[in-house]
Amino acid sequence: AQKITQTQPGMFVQEKEAVTLDCTYDTSDQSYGLFWYKQPSSGEMIFLIYQGSYDEQNATEGRYSLNFQKARKSANLVISASQLGDSAMYFCAMSLGGGATNKLIFGTGTLLAVQP
Amino acid sequence: DSGVTQTPKHLITATGQRVTLRCSPRSGDLSVYWYQQSLDQGLQFLIQYYNGEERAKGNILERFSAQQFPDLHSELNLSSLELGDSALYFCASSKSVGGRWSEQFFGPGTRLTVL
Numbered sequence: 001a002q003k004i005t006q007t008q009p010g011m012f013v014q015e016k017e018a019v020t021l022d023c024t025y026d027t028s029d030q031s032y033g034l035f036w037y038k039q040p041s042s043g044e045m046i047f048l049i050y051q052g053s054y055d056e057q058n059a060t061e062g063r064y065s066l067n068f069q070k071a072r073k074s075a076n077l078v079i080s081a082s083q084l085g086d087s088a089m090y091f092c093a094m095s096l097g098g099g100a101t102n103k104l105i106f107g108t109g110t111l112l113a114v115q116p
Numbered sequence: 117d118s119g120v121t122q123t124p125k126h127l128i129t130a131t132g133q134r135v136t137l138r139c140s141p142r143s144g145d146l147s148v149y150w151y152q153q154s155l156d157q158g159l160q161f162l163i164q165y166y167n168g169e170e171r172a173k174g175n176i177l178e179r180f181s182a183q184q185f186p187d188l189h190s191e192l193n194l195s196s197l198e199l200g201d202s203a204l205y206f207c208a209s210s211k212s213v214g215g216r217w218s219e220q221f222f223g224p225g226t227r228l229t230v231l
Contacts, residue, residue: 033218045206045222047118091159095218101172102210102218103149106159 002027004092006107013082014115020067021077021110023092029053033095034075035104036066040088048090051075079112087114119143120223122207128229134195137226141188141209147171148190149210149220150182154203165190166212197230204228 003026013019025034036048051059051066059066067076079086089109095102119142129135141148150162152175161174165184176182179197184190194201204227208220 035219037222043204043227044118044224045208047219047221050219093159095220101164102147102220103161103164103172103174104151104159104208104220105161108158 002029002094002096002105004094004105004107006092006110008110009108010111010113012113012115013079015084016081018078018080019082019112021079021090021092021112023075023077023107025073025075025092025094027073027094027096029096031096033102034066034068035093035095036064036075036077037091037093038086038088039091039109045091049077082114084114084116087112118221118223120207120209120221122205122223122226124226125224126227126229128231129197130231131197131199133197133230134193135197135228137192137194137205137207137228139190139192139207139209139223141190141207142221145209145211145221146188147210147212148184148188149208150176150190150192151206151208151222152203153206153225154200157203159206162192194228199230202228202230 032053034051038046049061065078092107093104121140146167162176164171182192204225207223210220
């Protein structure tokens with residue numbers, strides 16, 4: 001069965017430091033996509049970054065990068081130079097490609113608190 | 117702003133009632149998804165429509181139904197509401213399915229409170 005696991009319920013990081021949020025996934029499909037979303041306290045879901053299973057290079061979007069290790073089935077999010085505005089809940093998600101749907105399967109999330 | 121709009125933002129109603137949540141996808145997006153976020157169940161996929169047709173169903177109760185109209189906006193109908201239906205309901209949209217075009221952008225959500 002397809003599953004996303006985020007083992008860190010909460011994390012602290014000092015402002016301007018880098019932080020890694022862990023995500024492992026389980027699927028037997030060869031074609032899939034991995035996503036990270038940010039949910040601030042206001043509630044909206046903000047798309048951060050995407051990695052396709054066939055992408056050879058790790059995805060990067062500004063201060064966000066995705067450390068994709070296919071053999072280990074991990075897709076960790078790295079946030080560089082943390083800012084106070086990065087404090088939020090972060091969700092890792094997976095979609096399965098090649099089929100009729102690319103519904104997202106979400107992990108339970110990691111609550112990140114950035115300290116000044 | 118993701119470009120996905122949802123109305124209403126908040127909804128308070130009583131048990132047994134029926135409500136309709138509305139979603140307008142980003143311009144050019146053909147696929148609409150509905151998700152439910154609750155404290156006990158987390159974020160769960162409910163249903164997906166693609167260009168007016170139902171594409172996939174997730175953990176959607178029989179009391180819930182949805183549709184996507186020719187102008188691509190979508191509505192989620194929740195009936196015979198129970199206390200446990202209180203949750204944040206998200207609509208998301210994407211251009212298509214598969215590959216990079218499957219990136220889903222979420223609306224601000226409708227917070228439903230059933231009293």
